[in-house]
Amino acid sequence: MISLNTDICRLLGIEYPIIQAGMAGGPTTAELVAEVSDAGGLGTLGAAYLAPEKLREDILEIRKRTNKPFAVNLFAPVPKDDFSRIDEVKQALQPIYKELAIEEQNAEYRSPDHGEELFRICLEMNVPIISTAFGSLPPEHMASAKAQGVTVITMATTVGEALEAQGKGADAIVAQGSEAGGHRGSFSFDRHPMGAQVGLMALLPQVADAVDVPVIAAGGIADGRGLVAALVQVGTRFVAAKESGAHKAYKQAIFDSDEESTVVTKSFSGRPARGIKNRFIEQFESMGTQPLSFPSHNTVTKEIRGAAAKAGNPEFMSLWAGQATGAMTQEEGAAEIVSSMMDQARALLR
C-alpha cells in the first residue's frame, strides 16, 4: 500500500496522492476536474484565462458533479501588459498571418485582466484549495485566503523559489522538474533567462530538504512508477483524457510524440513553456525577434492559435506537453487514469 503521503492527503482531503495539474487554456473542463476528484485524486481547474462568469459556472458544475475537494489554479501575481514592442513582433508574424489567411487587425491589443476578480470569486465561492503558477499570492490575497481556511499551493522550480514560497505562506510546494509540460512555474530569472531547468530527480530531494511544508512532485510523471516516491502532480496525461477540453489535433500530437519531441520556448506566450516543437516555434525562433512579455505576447499570438484550431492544424497551435508522452496512444477516462496509476504503484510496492 502507498503510505508515504498520508499527511499531504489529509491536508488536501484526498484519498490518493495524485493531483491533476491546473492547466489553463482549455484542457481542464469542469467534467475533468470533477472526475479526478471523484476518483480520489485532486482535480484542478486551470482558471487563469477564464472569464469571471465562466469560473463561477465551472465551480458550480464541479460541485454538482462531486462533493470531493478540488483546486483552482491562478497566475500570481497577476501579470501586466506591455505592448511597447508590438510592431516588431507583428512584423515577425507576417508570414504566418499570410499562411493562415488571418486578416490583420489594427485593433488595440489588450489582454484580459480578471486576475483580481478570479481570486475574489474563489474566496466568495469557498474554493477549498488555490494553487498558483509564476509566484506566490500577493500578501493581501494570501492573508484573506488564510483567514478563510483556504489551502494554498505554490509552484517552484528551484530551491530558492521554494523557500520564498514557503516564507510567503504556501501550505505546500509543487516542485516542477524540467520534464514538465506547459509553462514553467519559474519566478526567478536572474541566474537563467529561461528559468532554471532542473530535472525532477535532482530537484525533488533538494526542495524537500530545504522546506518544512509538503512537497508535490511534478514533471515527467505519467504512470504509477513516479508515484512510488512522491505525491505527484500529473499534467499531460490528463490533457489527453476523454474529459479534457484540449483540441482533438492537440491530443493527437501528444499521441504522436515521444520523449524527444518537446522544447522550452517563449515564442507562444512570452514566458518559457515546454511544448511539442512545431512549425510556429521553429519559424518564430528563426526570426530572432524577442517575444513581448507575458501576457501581451500570448494575446498577440491568439489570432494565430485560434485560426490553427479552427483549421485543425497543429503546426500553429501551442501543444503544451511534457517529456513522458511515449506510452500515451489514445484517450482514456480521467477516473481510469487515476485508478490505473494507483494500481501500478501498488503492484510495484507489493
Add this chain to the structure above:
Amino acid sequence: MISLNTDICRLLGIEYPIIQAGMAGGPTTAELVAEVSDAGGLGTLGAAYLAPEKLREDILEIRKRTNKPFAVNLFAPVPKDDFSRIDEVKQALQPIYKELAIEEQNAEYRSPDHGEELFRICLEMNVPIISTAFGSLPPEHMASAKAQGVTVITMATTVGEALEAQGKGADAIVAQGSEAGGHRGSFSFDRHPMGAQVGLMALLPQVADAVDVPVIAAGGIADGRGLVAALVQVGTRFVAAKESGAHKAYKQAIFDSDEESTVVTKSFSGRPARGIKNRFIEQFESMGTQPLSFPSHNTVTKEIRGAAAKAGNPEFMSLWAGQATGAMTQEEGAAEIVSSMMDQARALLR
C-alpha cells in the same frame, strides 16, 4: 529491504544496486574504484583518457585492493580528430591564453588515440564489465567482448539510442537523464544539436518499457531516495569523495554549487557536457565561435585547463557536475557514500 534490483545485481555480481559512474579525466582513481566495489557497489574506472600503461597499472592496483567486480568505462566508437578550424578557435581563446599567461605553442595538436589499445588491454586483463559512453562498442569489439564473457553496458539518453544499444548487444543500458553531470552520453544528434535533454523521471520508464535488458538510472541521484525506484549510477557525489582524484578546487566548486549552478556546454570538449558554469564557459560561448569536434577541442583546451589546475583557479577548469549537488558540503569516504545511500533507501522502504 531493497529487492527490486536483484536481477541486475546478480548480472553484475554486486551486492548493492549502486554504480559509481565512469568519469574520465581524474576523479576515478584506482582507490576510489576499489573502495566502491569493496563496499558492495560497482566501481568504474573512467579510462577513456588514460595512457595504456596507466590503465594496466590501475587495473592491477584495483585487483590488489579488492577481489570484487569492477568496470572500465571507454568511449565507443573511438572519436577521431578534426583540426580544420583550429585557427578560428585559437583566435577565440586568445584573451584566456593571455589571462592565464599561457605562451602559445605552434606545435601541432594531436589527441591521444589509444582507444583500440585500451579496449585490448581490458580483454587481455579479463576486466569483467566494460561500459561505454558516446555509443555502442563497434561490432568486432562487441563480438570479442561477448566471446570472452564480458558484460557490456551502453549509455543512452533517448529511447531510440537505448533500442539501438540493445540491438548492438548491450547487456544493460544506462539511461542518462538531463540532470547528469559531465559528458552527455548522447550519440544521436539529428533531432537536437546538443542531444536530447530528457529528465530522468520521464526517460527512465520510457526506456524501461522499450528494452528487454536491465536499465540503470543516471542523473540527479546523490542519495538513497533515488535508489528506492531503481538501480542507479552515481557520479558527482563520487567526484567529491576523499578517494577521488579531482582537483581540490573542483571539489570545492561542487560544495559551493546548488541545483541551478550547471549548464550543458560544448565549450570545453566539443561535445555537450553538464558542468558548473564558470568564466571559461561564459567567455567562450560569448565569442560565438563554434568549438572543434571532440576530441580535438578537448585537446586544444587542455593547456588552459592545465594552467588553471596548476594555479588552483576553478574559473578555467572543467567542473563537470550534475544538478544534485545541494547537499554536498564536504569530502566523504567512498565506502561511506555507498553505505549511507543504502541506509537511507532501507529507511525509506521500511
